[in-house]
Amino acid sequence: MVVFPPTTPAELIALIIRIITSHTFITIVIFPGFIHLTLVVIFLTWYERKLLARIQLRIGPLYAGGPGGLLQPLADGVKLIFKEVMVPYKASKPLFMGIPLMLVVLSAVPFAVIPFGQHWVIANIDVGLVFVFAMTSLFPSMILIFAWASNSKYPFLGGVRSLFQQVVYEIPMWMSTLSVVLLAGSLNLVDIVNAQEKMWFIVPAFFSFAVFFIAIMAELERLPFDLPEAEPELVAGWYTESSGAIFMLIFMGLYMKLYLMSSLVTVLFLGGWWGPAFLPQPVWFIIKTLIVATFIIIPRGVYPRIRVDMLIKIGWTRLLIIALGNIFLTIILINSGLLASWGI
Amino acid sequence: MVSLVIPSDISFVVLTAVTIIGAIIALQAKELIYGAVALAISFIGVAGFFTLLDAPYLAMLQISIYVGAVVVLILFTIMLVRREQGEETNPRTDTPEGSMGIWLAGLLAIAISGVVALAGTSLPTETPASNLTVSDLGPALTLQYPVPLIVLALLLSASLLGALVLAKVER
Numbered sequence: 001m002v003v004f005p006p007t008t009p010a011e012l013i014a015l016i017i018r019i020i021t022s023h024t025f026i027t028i029v030i031f032p033g034f035i036h037l038t039l040v041v042i043f044l045t046w047y048e049r050k051l052l053a054r055i056q057l058r059i060g061p062l063y064a065g066g067p068g069g070l071l072q073p074l075a076d077g078v079k080l081i082f083k084e085v086m087v088p089y090k091a092s093k094p095l096f097m098g099i100p101l102m103l104v105v106l107s108a109v110p111f112a113v114i115p116f117g118q119h120w121v122i123a124n125i126d127v128g129l130v131f132v133f134a135m136t137s138l139f140p141s142m143i144l145i146f147a148w149a150s151n152s153k154y155p156f157l158g159g160v161r162s163l164f165q166q167v168v169y170e171i172p173m174w175m176s177t178l179s180v181v182l183l184a185g186s187l188n189l190v191d192i193v194n195a196q197e198k199m200w201f202i203v204p205a206f207f208s209f210a211v212f213f214i215a216i217m218a219e220l221e222r223l224p225f226d227l228p229e230a231e232p233e234l235v236a237g238w239y240t241e242s243s244g245a246i247f248m249l250i251f252m253g254l255y256m257k258l259y260l261m262s263s264l265v266t267v268l269f270l271g272g273w274w275g276p277a278f279l280p281q282p283v284w285f286i287i288k289t290l291i292v293a294t295f296i297i298i299p300r301g302v303y304p305r306i307r308v309d310m311l312i313k314i315g316w317t318r319l320l321i322i323a324l325g326n327i328f329l330t331i332i333l334i335n336s337g338l339l340a341s342w343g344i
Numbered sequence: 345m346v347s348l349v350i351p352s353d354i355s356f357v358v359l360t361a362v363t364i365i366g367a368i369i370a371l372q373a374k375e376l377i378y379g380a381v382a383l384a385i386s387f388i389g390v391a392g393f394f395t396l397l398d399a400p401y402l403a404m405l406q407i408s409i410y411v412g413a414v415v416v417l418i419l420f421t422i423m424l425v426r427r428e429q430g431e432e433t434n435p436r437t438d439t440p441e442g443s444m445g446i447w448l449a450g451l452l453a454i455a456i457s458g459v460v461a462l463a464g465t466s467l468p469t470e471t472p473a474s475n476l477t478v479s480d481l482g483p484a485l486t487l488q489y490p491v492p493l494i495v496l497a498l499l500l501s502a503s504l505l506g507a508l509v510l511a512k513v514e515r
């Protein structure tokens with residue numbers, strides 16, 4: 001029996017147990033909330049290093065314990081926490097310290113609307129897709145402010161490049177999701193996944209999948225689009241001056257954004273949690289998301305970096321046209337009734 | 345019986361504080377970059393008001409357009425025309441012209457409180473809950489208000505053409 005407000009210790013304990021075992025608490029704190037996100041981010045840093053090492057015929061992390069040096073990110077984290085945070089001369093200290101925290105928050109908050117299973121979603125809101133859009137559209141301004149706050153030339157150049165690139169690629173990226181919204185008839189991410197029970201949207205909307213995938217590579221500043229952190233020219237781009245815990249926060253934010261974008265691809269095009277019933281729904285979701293993340297990471301070991309003019313040209317003249325044309329193609333497909341057997 | 349505080353009242357007070365303090369800092373900050381950041385925070389407060397008013401779609405668009413795009417434009421402009429370090433870039437507001445705004449704001453506050461006091465109990469205390477969803481928005485725009493939509497589209501294209509004309513450099 002749970003009484004509120006509690007008067008005896010037994011009632012207090014009963015209340016605490018009730019809160020901890022409630023669905024809301026579990027979804028926010030354990031899965032798909034904080035603990036799950038932190039573990040996945042830690043795993044992704046190790047996974048990227050190991051994968052790139054195998055591509056380049058190296059071994060990668062090895063000695064830090066666990067199979068294949070799996071504990072290496074923990075060692076890195078401890079090292080970075082205890083390192084001194086260097087604030088550049090005449091830098092804006094509140095912005096320099098605050099923006100990395102905001103990057104982590106901004107990439108963690110959209111997970112509130114990402115459905116990991118039929119019931120594994122924190123907030124099932126009607127404007128889920130627009131919510132993710134709103135949160136990720138804050139990244140360019142955050143990065144520009146951080147680059148300015150560093151009071152140094154390389155970060156500023158990197159920040160301006162990052163802004164340029166993200167603003168260009170945001171437009172085809174969200175325009176390509178429009179055809180998915182048309183197919184599902186909803187902006188709610190749970191409804192979008194439910195509409196893919198019979199057929200994943202990658203089949204009827206293949207062109208938007210291609211555009212979206214290329215655009216998120218640019219949004220995540222992954223090779224071949226990693227101009228904002230071009231090592232030979234800009235040292236490390238917009239986070240050149242970051243060190244210690246600041247550096248760790250920025251990397252947590254970036255890897256969480258990688259996971260966010262991969263899970264968005266899973267939700268929009270790869271059928272979300274749907275899969276054969278021998279595994280639970282969230283497991284299917286995480287497997288698909290990690291496969292997408294693998295395909296985002298692999299080009300870093302394979303392709304060279306493209307030039308700025310090529311980047312802008314691809315964004316404005318190719319991706320935008322394909323994304324626009326694809327909307328009309330989707331409308332024709334829906335109205336022709338060809339997709340009726342898939343419940344669209 | 346313990347008097348209960350309605351959660352939406354608390355969030356209304358917090359959002360009001362965030363919006364107004366953000367707007368004041370945006371005007372008063374010595375360095376313009378801090379002003380732009382405070383303006384972004386103020387915009388986020390306005391987006392919170394939209395969520396309180398059962399318009400989540402509008403709130404998301406407020407964040408993505410105002411905080412995501414307009415603030416970026418402002419930041420970019422400030423950085424392009426930045427002056428020497430340490431120089432005050434925001435114009436001072438404690439001048440006779442600046443204090444005019446405070447007087448006007450005071451007059452407006454007196455006027456509004458007078459109107460509210462005169463209206464007394466005839467004001468509605470609760471707003472009716474709206475059942476408007478995102479999918480109602482499209483039909484409303486295209487079937488109910490097609491003419492304003494077309495006028496808005498023309499206005500936007502005109503501003504785009506104007507920007508092109510302004511940016512064109514004679515060679």
